[in-house]
Amino acid sequence: MLTKQTQAHISEYFEHEPVEVVFFFGSRASGYPHxxxxxxxxxxxxxxxxxxxxxxxxxxxxxxxGKILGVEAVDVVDLEKAPAYLRYAAFASRQDIVCKNESVRINFEHKAMSNYFDRLPYMRRHSSLSIASIARHGLS
Known part of the structure; x- marks a missing residue:
């Protein structure tokens, strides 16, 4: 999780950047880092x-x-280019850092959820078939 001070610093950094929404997500955002x-x-x-x-x-x-946080282990995902499961994960476990346009955020979330749930049966089927294949033939 990020402190309020760190969130404010990051929000200030993005104030004049060409972004509409910035989410902090993943294991650190959900409070369960490894x-x-x-x-x-x-x-x-x-x-x-x-x-x-x-x-x-x-x-x-x-x-x-990385400079703001004092770490090197930072990743930034272009959410509109990310796979369906990553877009969904990004907003499902997020901390909102920047939201310059609420309608853009809502539209992104709606499209991400819709796309994810449309593809979910296929992703589950693919995972199931992959696991079965690995169980039969191993990883090689």
Missing amino acids: GESDYDFGVVFSKGLTTKQRSKKRLTYIGEL
């Missing part, structure tokens, strides 16, 4: 950025958040 836990942040970028600009910004954010 030895390999990093600090996971998800961002919903403002409209109009190219894929290249988004990628550069994401890398910049990793470095800047």
Whole structure:
């Protein structure tokens, strides 16, 4: 979990950045970190950025958040480009850090939930088949 002071510092950093929403999520956000836990942040970028600009910004954010937190183990996920399960996980176990536009946040959550639950039967089936195959043939 992040302290209120750290949340405020991060929020201040993103004040003039081209993001609409920033979530802190994952094991640290839920209060159950383990030895390999990093600090996971998800961002919903403002409209109009190219894929290249988004990628550069994401890398910049990793470095800047690392400086703010005083750690190297930081990940920043472009939530609109992330797989369905990661988008869902990001908002299901999150701490809201920045929300410049409530309708963008609500729309993102709605689409993420809808997409996740639409794909859930297929993800479960794929997992089940993969586990059965590994049980029969091993990992090689």
